[in-house]
Amino acid sequence: MNSRSVVILGSTGSIGTTALELISRNRERFRVLALSGGGHNVGLLAQQALEFDVEVVAVAKATVAQDLQLAFYAEAQRKGYAQGEFRIPKIITGPDASSELAAMPCDVVLNGINGSVGLHATLAALDAGNTLALANKESLVIGGPIVTRRAKPGQIVAVDSEHSAIAQCLRGGTPNEVRKLILTASGGPFLGRPRSELADVTVEQALNHPNFAMGPVVTINSATLVNKGLELIEAHLLFGIPMDRIDVVIHRQQAIHSMVEFFDGATIAQVGVPTMTVPIGLALGWPDRIADASPPWNFAEASIWTFQPVDDAEFPSVGLAREAGTRGGTAPAVFNAANEVCVEAFRAGRLPFTGIVDTVARVVTEHDVPSYVELSVDDVLAADAWARKRAREITGGVQENQKA
Structure with missing residues (x-):
């Protein structure tokens, strides 16, 4: 080789x-x-x-x-x-x-x-x-x-482990046999807690991911489930599956990294320990695998796998991302840019945890997506800059930067 x-x-x-x-x-x-x-x-x-x-x-x-x-x-x-x-x-x-x-x-x-x-x-x-x-x-x-x-x-x-899993599962059928893509999510550190209890959570608590050690932005995005919203849009773009045929489910154990449901009722899932070495190795060597990239899941040990739907009241970010992805154009850029600024504001103590998604929703709602003959890089960057400016105005970032 x-x-x-x-x-x-x-x-x-x-x-x-x-x-x-x-x-x-x-x-x-x-x-x-x-x-x-x-x-x-x-x-x-x-x-x-x-x-x-x-x-x-x-x-x-x-x-x-x-x-x-x-x-x-x-x-x-x-x-x-x-x-x-x-x-x-x-x-x-x-x-x-x-x-x-x-x-x-x-x-x-x-x-x-x-x-x-x-x-x-x-x-x-x-x-x-x-x-x-x-x-x-x-x-x-x-x-x-x-x-x-x-x-x-x-x-x-x-x-991404979820999209790598889908790509692996798609080897089991043709594109026209796919009924649905199913992305799995851990639910982050605050699964099961109502939003009313999350306003005062600290940055340290938000960085306490149950399964993965990641960078601070990605980890906070996992706590709000914004990360899963971004992955929802990414799956739509990567695999050409309409947004309404991509589901997100909470799978706390993250043994199954994602699934593909086919039109005959069969569902193929990719299983592995929660590590990034398999998807990274597969991406570097695609379509070939790297031997022993990760220890396999030990089926000889008893384990329980659970699944539950995403609670939209607890995690409004997924529905917001779906809306932005469906609108298309510059809406996903605004969603992402506003979130990056809001995560920065949360880490700096200017915004409560629940304020991240609330502010992103406000910025996305205020953005009027123009009708593009063909979307350009300049269009995207202009929308990105507008969203960052607007999010900083809301979170106080502009004023603080001006004082510095």
Whole structure:
């Protein structure tokens, strides 16, 4: 089996670090060409770059280029390298640096960037003809038809465990045999508690996910179920299934990562322990699997699996996302952008937990989706900027930034 060349965007985040751990155990199958990071953890970025002998490293913050270079020397010294025994990768900086990496000739680009800023890198990878292992769901959600038009059949491989599960289940039937997609959700740390009790929850409580260790934004999105709303829109765009044929169910144990119901009444589910190594490995090697990417589910141990519908009163975010996805155009971009600002405001103490979705709903309602002949990147970015500005006005972010 030929080795695949890989570019990893967001290498210091949870997706990126997990991918590199998996690649380190499968060096014969993958070769890492380049890494990018936001610039907040140059020490780890330098460590990764030297360990995998990458050619190029990119950071979004141009001001940390010198810090990164010093981190390379410090890491080399820590490893005991003498002068000339290691190669310092080329360093590129700035907001377009990750997009430059995404366009490099390679087999796979893993887009693990967090948030809507990953859109340009997603488009750059697709335009370059690279296979896109997509963990940055926001770029697909906000880009919608812009992204799907640019993608060749099979060029986007989902990294989200739910969409990876659906892709695996779809191998069991033809597209015209599919009746329904079923996304599973853990319900987060506040499942079963009425919204009236959640106004005073702390950031620490919201970050206490029952099954996964993820970044703070994704974890808070899981607590509000906004993450599942984004995944609902993503599933619609990835698999071409209408929104009204995609369900979300609460499955606390997260043994089943998602399911596909076929028109003859059969349902195929993908089962596995709650880990990201299987979907990441499958995305990097698609359509081939990586042996022992994860321990299998132990069916010899007794376990109980439960399922329940999403309580719309408890989790209004899913219905709100469905509405935004159905409206289409720039509505999903507004939904995502407002949420990113509201999560930031919650973490900063300016917004109560329940205020996240309430404010997102207000911004989405205020947004009038124009009729587009063909949605453009400029349209999406303009709506994104408007939603962020409006959400900051509501949450007090504008005033605080002006005082700073």
